[in-house]
Amino acid sequence: MTQPLLQIDNLTVSFPSPGRGPRLLAAHGVNLAVYPGQTLAVVGESGSGKSVSALSILQLIPTPGSYDSGRILWHEGGQTMDLLQCSDKRMQHYRGNQIAMIFQEPMTSLNPVYTIGQQILEAILLHQKVSRSEAIAIAEQALRDVGIAAPGSRLREYPHQLSGGMRQRVMIAMALACQPRLLLADEPTTALDVTIQAQILELLRHIQRSKDMAMILITHDLGVVAENADVVAVMYAGRILEVAGVESLFDRPLHPYTRGLLKSMPVLGVAAKRLPTVADGATPPEDFPSGYRVQPHEMSPDQTGCAPYGGLDAKLHEVEPRHWVLCVGKQATVSAPHLAHRRAVTAAG
Amino acid sequence: MSEKTPKTQSLSRRAWRAVLSSWGARLGLTWVALLLIMGGFAPLLANSYPLLWKVDGQWSSPMMQRLTATDVTWMVAVTSAAVLLLIGRWRLRVRLGVLLGVIVATASIAAALIVDKPLPDYERYRTTKAEFALFAPVRYSPNDRVRDIQQIEPDGPCWAGYEHQHWLGQNDLREDVASRMIHACRIVLSIGLIATGIAAFLGIIIGGFMGYFAAGFDLIGMRLVEVFEFIPQLFLLLMFAAFFPGDNPQILPGIHIQRIYLIMAIIGVTGWTGYARFVRAEFLKLRKQDFVTAAHALGLPLRSILFKHMLPNGLTPVLVSATFGIASAILAEATLSFLGFGLNEDPSWGQLLNQAARGGSFVWWIAIFPGLAIFLTVFAYNLIGESLRDAIDPHTQKA
Numbered sequence: 132m133t134q135p136l137l138q139i140d141n142l143t144v145s146f147p148s149p150g151r152g153p154r155l156l157a158a159h160g161v162n163l164a165v166y167p168g169q170t171l172a173v174v175g176e177s178g179s180g181k182s183v184s185a186l187s188i189l190q191l192i193p194t195p196g197s198y199d200s201g202r203i204l205w206h207e208g209g210q211t212m213d214l215l216q217c218s219d220k221r222m223q224h225y226r227g228n229q230i231a232m233i234f235q236e237p238m239t240s241l242n243p244v245y246t247i248g249q250q251i252l253e254a255i256l257l258h259q260k261v262s263r264s265e266a267i268a269i270a271e272q273a274l275r276d277v278g279i280a281a282p283g284s285r286l287r288e289y290p291h292q293l294s295g296g297m298r299q300r301v302m303i304a305m306a307l308a309c310q311p312r313l314l315l316a317d318e319p320t321t322a323l324d325v326t327i328q329a330q331i332l333e334l335l336r337h338i339q340r341s342k343d344m345a346m347i348l349i350t351h352d353l354g355v356v357a358e359n360a361d362v363v364a365v366m367y368a369g370r371i372l373e374v375a376g377v378e379s380l381f382d383r384p385l386h387p388y389t390r391g392l393l394k395s396m397p398v399l400g401v402a403a404k405r406l407p408t409v410a411d412g413a414t415p416p417e418d419f420p421s422g423y424r425v426q427p428h429e430m431s432p433d434q435t436g437c438a439p440y441g442g443l444d445a446k447l448h449e450v451e452p453r454h455w456v457l458c459v460g461k462q463a464t465v466s467a468p469h470l471a472h473r474r475a476v477t478a479a480g
Numbered sequence: 481m482s483e484k485t486p487k488t489q490s491l492s493r494r495a496w497r498a499v500l501s502s503w504g505a506r507l508g509l510t511w512v513a514l515l516l517i518m519g520g521f522a523p524l525l526a527n528s529y530p531l532l533w534k535v536d537g538q539w540s541s542p543m544m545q546r547l548t549a550t551d552v553t554w555m556v557a558v559t560s561a562a563v564l565l566l567i568g569r570w571r572l573r574v575r576l577g578v579l580l581g582v583i584v585a586t587a588s589i590a591a592a593l594i595v596d597k598p599l600p601d602y603e604r605y606r607t608t609k610a611e612f613a614l615f616a617p618v619r620y621s622p623n624d625r626v627r628d629i630q631q632i633e634p635d636g637p638c639w640a641g642y643e644h645q646h647w648l649g650q651n652d653l654r655e656d657v658a659s660r661m662i663h664a665c666r667i668v669l670s671i672g673l674i675a676t677g678i679a680a681f682l683g684i685i686i687g688g689f690m691g692y693f694a695a696g697f698d699l700i701g702m703r704l705v706e707v708f709e710f711i712p713q714l715f716l717l718l719m720f721a722a723f724f725p726g727d728n729p730q731i732l733p734g735i736h737i738q739r740i741y742l743i744m745a746i747i748g749v750t751g752w753t754g755y756a757r758f759v760r761a762e763f764l765k766l767r768k769q770d771f772v773t774a775a776h777a778l779g780l781p782l783r784s785i786l787f788k789h790m791l792p793n794g795l796t797p798v799l800v801s802a803t804f805g806i807a808s809a810i811l812a813e814a815t816l817s818f819l820g821f822g823l824n825e826d827p828s829w830g831q832l833l834n835q836a837a838r839g840g841s842f843v844w845w846i847a848i849f850p851g852l853a854i855f856l857t858v859f860a861y862n863l864i865g866e867s868l869r870d871a872i873d874p875h876t877q878k879a
Binding site: 225 | 492694695768769770771773774775776777778779780781782784788789792793
């Protein structure tokens with residue numbers, strides 16, 4: 132079994148709650164692993180901790196937050212580095228260079244006062260030992276890679292001259308210019324319309340294949356997950372509920388929450404008056420019934436034999452081969468989800 | 481380039497165009513340019529020395545021989561600023577850098593090469609019979625006291641004649657008012673720019689750190705701001721002026737400093753709080769912006785994020801208030817000089833105002849012209865500030 136590129140091990144991130152209260156756990160005992168060339172999709176509602184987990188990898192969580200426990204292990208050339216222990220100076224070597232990130236809002240993710248070229252060049256010149264003219268060539272190639280025509284003149288344009296889809300392409304070009312080994316895509320298509328969404332995802336898929344780059348795709352769009360992911364992790368209220376290969380998860384969702392999530396997806400051609408909703412979708416974690424982090428909205432016959440699903444002592448159990456579920460297990464073994472699974476390459480891909 | 485692309489315009493360029501299209505800013509900038517020309521070429525405009533003359537068949541230029549290091553620096557600075565402004569498609573940053581380099585280089589070379597001349601004998605140039613003499617439009621140096629005329633009252637504005645032509649009259653020391661006003665342009669320009677520069681620099685650094693790091697840094701920083709806002713600037717200036725008399729007072733044993741620099745430093749050090757508040761507020765807003773997080777995620781160092789990515793986005797209110805700051809620094813110096821605590825030997829507009837009422841009787845021409853000049857300069861800077869605000873502020877921008 133190959134070694135994962137990045138391994139998040141029991142990560143807990145908390146924020147102080149307003150007033151006097153216990154700290155809010157934005158991520159609680161998160162275990163994840165991503166392998167070279169793999170796409171790991173993290174799905175969940177707003178506030179489920181997916182973005183916080185991704186930002187933690189780069190030590191970028193907003194200021195009052197703190198890393199309470201856990202390790203984030205970066206495996207590189209036989210060496211292992213705990214990214215959470217890195218100093219800010221050391222992190223700069225990883226940020227943008229080894230691990231790049233693209234954000235949800237292309238409209239505000241570029242600095243309005245600089246041209247596209249100035250922004251890409253700064254990143255390239257920072258991380259690579261190249262001359263200015265070589266950096267310009269790299270930047271133009273990066274723009275060409277993301278399908279931008281006439282990259283030479285685009286480099287001299289300001290962000291306000293580009294459309295949203297174009298800006299997201301520029302963000303991707305900027306992230307990829309330094310040939311990162313892992314790309315964190317935090318809802319890269321949420322702010323874009325559907326046709327541009329498809330283009331951007333296709334582009335990401337293509338680049339990932341050609342550069343053999345790992346990607347953590349954060350989204351709440353299950354359609355995006357089904358089309359792009361190799362491995363899926365479902366998050367809710369700071370905890371990972373279920374991890375499995377994409378086929379396995381969509382065919383046989385084991386956690387009630389995942390089943391509910393899949394049910395709430397409209398199906399093309401099937402008329403539906405009301406889509407099922409997650410009952411306590413808007414409940415902040417601290418308001419959950421004590422001991423339970425998940426209130427299953429739908430109680431179906433228990434197939435796994437491990438109930439209840441929630442509770443503070445619930446752990447990720449490998450209840451089926453290569454399929455992990457958060458539960459209080461009886462017979463299943465506790466293990467961190469490590470899945471070097473790659474989806475079957477379809478002809479279209 | 482084969483394909484035609486729309487011309488790209490940065491925000492600063494668009495703002496600059498908007499500023500230039502308003503009449504107020506044009507008037508203000510014209511007045512400031514006039515001051516720059518008068519200050520820069522003061523020796524050519526107001527001087528007791530002939531610009532060019534012929535004595536005993538020898539051509540010479542006493543004016544050139546009498547130039548001081550300051551004169552040369554100012555002339556080169558204004559000339560190169562005009563050249564840089566008019567020609568070349570260089571970036572603003574490059575232009576400013578070149579200008580600064582030229583000024584520093586000229587100042588140091590001039591200071592090394594030009595030695596102080598002995599006290600001038602102005603009268604010689606008036607009495608010598610020259611075959612040809614070309615004088616400056618204002619025929620008196622700022623410190624040329626016409627003492628040999630047996631007359632106690634200063635002359636009023638006198639345009640006729642040639643020997644005693646004082647365009648704007650004389651002051652109570654029988655110096656030419658026009659000449660002093662022209663030479664005082666340098667004080668006006670430099671005190672506005674340097675005092676505001678010091679204040680803006682301090683304000684940006686302190687405000688930037690307060691806004692970015694927030695929490696404890698912000699708490700301590702804001703208390704510092706409050707402490708500095710309690711210091712009454714004018715009374716501090718008066719106190720310093722009283723403790724350290726003379727144009728070149730000794731502030732520490734063995735250390736002399738030009739009084740004008742002392743005034744600039746005091747105005748700068750007490751005036752940074754407003755800029756710090758602006759920058760802090762902008763940075764508090766900016767640090768949560770996506771492009772700042774994106775810059776972090778690209779691994780850019782903090783220095784670059786703070787001053788390259790955040791500062792240009794938060795600089796606009798500072799720019800606007802800096803133009804008003806220049807105006808108030810000029811007023812502060814004029815006030816100080818009017819009260820008699822400013823410069824003694826070197827000319828300044830406020831000092832002329834003081835002289836207008838010093839002799840016991842009010843001499844109108846010593847008051848009107850410098851007063852008007854102060855008013856117009858402050859007005860000009862305010863006009864520039866107003867139109868800069870209109871150009872930058874999205875709320876007042878036309879669709």
